[in-house]
Amino acid sequence: MRLGMLTACLPQWTLDRIAAWAAGAGYQALExxxxxxxxxxxxxxxxxxxxxxxxxxxxxxxxxxxxxxLELSSLAYYENNLHPDPLRRDEIHTHLRHAIDAAQLLGVPSVGTFIGRDWNKSVADNLADAEQVFARHVDYAGERGVKLVIENCVMEGWHPDGYPGNLAYSPELWEWMFGLGLYLNWDPSHLTWLGIDPVETIAPYADRIEHAQAKDVELDPVARNRYGFFGKAFKEGNPWDMGWWRYRVPGLGQVDWPRVVDRLYEHGFTGTLSVEHEDPVWGGDERRVTQGLEIAHRTLRPLIVD
Structure with missing residues (x-):
């Protein structure tokens, strides 16, 4: 197992600058x-x-x-492959194919994306649509020796009423998508706020966890008593504000990282555990973002066996 980081938290930096910083900070891979x-x-x-x-x-x-x-662990293009606008959907699919082509040229084993959702349709209709869409994607990737990994993020901000906007958030849906030839970019933060014990999802699906993301989550049960599980009804222009939980860098939330990493080792995970920094406390400017990444490194690096 290697400790990596997703570069998306530093959008204004060049890859050269990120690589130099990450290596100096002790990271081993970049997503x-x-x-x-x-x-x-x-x-x-x-x-x-x-x-x-x-x-x-x-x-x-x-x-x-x-x-x-450094190792290049995966290419990340997390967009809505079931977007309701057909022109936007075509743009997303075209760029996903570009990412797959680049992964082949670079020898990168996987490309990460979302299932997504057309929020105008039922879950059943979306799943039927996805089976056709991803049959093409999986074939295209497989012909090039690349695996498609799906992150289990809920993406509730994509739905106008805050319902799941990415139909890959639960083990029930993982089993469906594995049947399509997809793999998992496993992230424990989303499982935690959904009430699913992330540690218990490792053993049953270890053979499909191709990549893993390290993001923590801080829960506020008092606020949940006000808003309920589905979060705020009045979000004041911020569709991602659920009101009772927020993402944190590893070590500052509820995820039990020693148990997570130990269970990944127990079941043979040899990929990259990639820090995804979306912590609002350690965000806002590049100095605080890099400090957040340093906190994550201090939390996780002692758990990774050299």
Missing amino acids: VAVWPGTGDRDFVASHLPVADFGSEQVEQALALFDKHS
């Missing part, structure tokens, strides 16, 4: 954000130009990772 520069997310992180990726870009990227003795 590289490859958004195209525009999209539906509240950040834009484009650290490799996968839409225009030729031999020169490949050589530069490989030389950069070799220089800093």
Whole structure:
């Protein structure tokens, strides 16, 4: 197992600068954000130009990772593959294919994305749609020796009423998507606020956990007594404000990291545990973001066996 970090938390930095900082801070791998520069997310992180990726870009990227003795663990393009706007959906699918092509050229084993959801349709209709969409994606990736990994994020902010906007949030849905040939980018933070014990989800699905993300979550049961499990009804322009929980860097929330890492080892996980920094306390500017990454490193690195 290696300790890595997702580059999306430093969207204004170049990949060269991130690689130098990460290696100096003791990280061993990077999960590289490859958004195209525009999209539906509240950040834009484009650290490799996968839409225009030729031999020169490949050589530069490989030389950069070799220089800093880092592994490139996965390419990250987490967008809504079931977007209700057909033009936007086509854009997302095209860019996902670009990311898969770049992963093949770089020898990267996986590309991360979301199932997503068309919020105008029922869950059953979305699942039927996804089976057709991802049959094409999985075939395209498989022909290039790349696995598609799906993060189990709820993406409640994508739904106008705050319901799940990414239909991959529970083990029930994992079992469905594994049948499509997809793998899991396992993240314990989402499971924790949903009331699912993340440690108990490792053993049954260990053979499909291709990549893992390290994000913590802080729960506020008193606030939950006011808002209920589904969170705030009146979000005042912030669709991601649930009111009773927030993401934290590892070590500052409720996730039991020694148990998580031990159970991953127990069941043979040899991939990258990648810090995904979305902590509002340790965010806002690059200095606090890097301090948050340092806190995460101090929490997790002692648990990783050299």
